[in-house]
Amino acid sequence: MPVVTIDPERSTTLDPAHQADIDKFEDMLARHLEGTIDEDAFRVFRLNNGIYGQRQGGHNQMVRVKIPYGSLQPDQLEMMGELADSHSRGWGHITTRQNVQFHFVQLEQVPEVMRKLGSVGLTTREACGDTVRTVQGCHLAGACPFEVLDISPWAEAATQHFLRHPLAQRLPRKFKINFSGCDTDCGQAMFNDAGVIAVRRTLDDGTVEDGFRVYVAGGLGANPHPALALEEFTPRDELMATLEAILRVFSNHGNRDNKIRARMKWLVDTMGWEELQERILKERRLLPASSSWPGGIPQHVLDEGDAPAGRSEVVEATPMGQGTQVAIRSGAYEAWESANVVRGEAKGTVSAYAWSRLGDVTSAQWRALAAIQRELGADVRVTNRQNLVFRALAEDQLPRLFEALSDIGMAQPGAELVRDVVACPGADTCNLAVTQSRGLASAIGEVLEEEGLATVGGLRINISGCTNSCGQHHTADIGFYGAERRAHGQAAPGYQMLLGGYVGQEKAEFGARALRLPAKAAPDAAAAVVRRFNDEREAGESFRSWLERSGGAKGVAEGLKGYSEFPAPDEAPDFYVDYGETGPYVAEVGEGECAAT
Incomplete structure (x- = not known):
């Protein structure tokens, strides 16, 4: 290339x-x-x-x-x-x-x-700090056969409105906005400070109106909180004012004395949901008096349009969202095409994932991806599972895309398969992490590949190096967060396993604690869960359904107890050394600057 x-x-x-x-x-x-x-x-x-x-x-x-x-x-x-x-x-x-x-x-x-x-039109401004962070959106927006609206122009309008906004520079804590185009919620709106999901309502006269349902006060971290619906339906011309009203209430009432309890989610505890809801709606009603009132439909949305991709009457829509199960065909191209290609939109174009192991992309890969995008005339977006997706493709371009991605090591069938392990940077660079989460992610991937389990569908594994959930472990079918353990009088790297997290259909279910594990035993424990699910699930059965009939997180944990014990240091010294390290494990925690504090 x-x-x-x-x-x-x-x-x-x-x-x-x-x-x-x-x-x-x-x-x-x-x-x-x-x-x-x-x-x-x-x-x-x-x-x-x-x-x-x-x-x-x-x-x-x-x-x-x-x-x-x-x-x-x-x-x-x-x-x-x-x-x-x-x-x-x-x-x-x-x-x-x-x-x-x-x-x-x-x-x-x-x-x-x-x-x-x-x-090249990019900025780092307000990517960190007590600001309005990057506005997220479903990576298939405008190319999804299930969407109610294309949320892309709305996410762009929100980005333009809040970037460098005077109100957004010294908030009590960070503030996150997320958009999804339908209740599949691929954008993961349900655990953000303001989560927006496109919905449709039928009016009394029988006409149908497209708009939004806005969710408020969601969050992960050490104390996860599902977002709550502000109102049943928010019209398109009131969405931007609603977002600013939420931000203003947070700025006015968020805890500025205690960072640990400063996020929007804590206002539900201190203020009560009904009062918080009332304050936001009152703020929106009076917002026209403000010089920054973003009333009406944003000009960017009017210029670009937000009509959905629509659903093809000819091609069956590819299932999407957490829990998607994929039938992998034999052959390298066939496996990639069956796992990584999305079809079904009315305009007939297709989308295809480029799989990025642990979200890492080399300089050569970045440049090659640019050349591929130019050659194919595609649209490219990064995903919240640390991959990239090429959109607006013709069917006859797929073989060429597969060939080009194969040349740079990004053509593995990874999307919605268990090999697509997500991890935060962990103790590699983060001051708050206590374990090498990326090392564990690599080790789990290796075990799954060795045991022929890497292409099991309907499962997500997420890993964080501490309790703060930058790896979003709460939302995964199998989640891990790092913790220091003491065994035989020595410090050792360990993890808490959680089971049953889920985001979709306008709900967020957070994983329940299963058991604590030595870091070096966690890959085999994860593989044991994947193997058991793969062997025992009924046709089309979700992980949560299987988990419930298997006794829940604690019931599954009973079968994993053999992995939870630390051997003596002289028997297995590697259990007292973290992944990628050479010396004895030490939980070094510095001053927090990351998203978690």
Whole structure:
């Protein structure tokens, strides 16, 4: 695949807002290096610009690039490759919130990174900190046969409205907005501060109106909370005002004294749901008096349109969402096509996934993906399961896409199969993680491959390196979060296994605790659950249904007790060393700067 250079016309001119961000960062960085600015003030400023400190200390930084609703253009994909080579460690990481992260960027180089990103229309602004974070959206929006509305222009309108919005700069805590085009909820709206799902209602005169159901106060972390419906139906012309009203109530009433209880979800406990609901609706009613009132349908939506893709009358729609079970055909292309291709929209185009192991994409892969996108004229989005999807494809382009993805190692049948393990960065770079979650994810993947279980469908495995759920372990069929264990008088890496998490059909079910495991036993325990589900499930049966008739999380855990014991250190010293480490395990937790604190 040829390397295509970045468009010089686009790269020579920076948006004035991007340039202003860079100029201010350079000024604040100079003051920080001179010691003339308060350290806490610079830290807040740095975080609000998407720059995190790493556990390695010094000037090592993680740079988070915002990818609103996951949409990327070829020159932006190429820029990811450029940054991976010039400022990071040769690869970038796709996150569970449709961002891309680069690690080990030196603080002094951040303005240059921001300048390069700005040259292709990307920013780090408000990717971190107590701000409105990246607006997420279903990665198949506009290409989904099940959707009620194409939420893409709505997610873009929300991005434009809240980016650099004065109200959104010093919130009590971070604020997350997420869009899904139907109740399948591939965007995962049900555990966000404001989750928007497109719905349809029938009026008294028999006419049908498309609009939204807005959910409020969802969240994960150490104390997960499912979002609650603000009202039965929100008309299209009131959606943006509703989102700002929610944000204003959070800004006014969120806990600014205790970060641990500062998220929107805690207002349900302190204020009560009925009062919180009433305050939001009252704020919306009076919002026209505000200079920032975003009333009516946004101009971007009017310009782009939000009509759904529609459903084909000829081609059967590919099932989607958590719990999807796939019949894998034999043959490399046939297996990929059966697992990774989505069909069924009325306009006849198809979508296909490029599988990214652990969400890691090398510089060569980024550049190749850009060339593939240009060659096929496709639309590309990153997904919340750390993959990429090519959209607006013709059927006869699929063999060429498979060939091109095979050349760069991204053509494995991974979407909606158990091999698609999701993990946060863990103790590799995060200050709060206590275990190497990426190492566990790799080990689980290897065991599944060895035992012929990697292509089992209808199962999701998610891993976090601590309780804070950046790997979204609460929502997976099989979830793990890292924890320090004590065994035979020594510290050792361990995990809590959870079973039965689910998001879809406008509900969120969080996984129940099964049992605690040594880190080195967790892969075999995970494989045992996958094997048992695969052997015992009835035709089309979901994991949750199987789990319930198998005694629930505790009932399944009974059969896993043999994996829970630590051998003595002299019998199995590797149980006291974490994945990817060489010395004895130590749970080192630094000052939290990540999304969890």
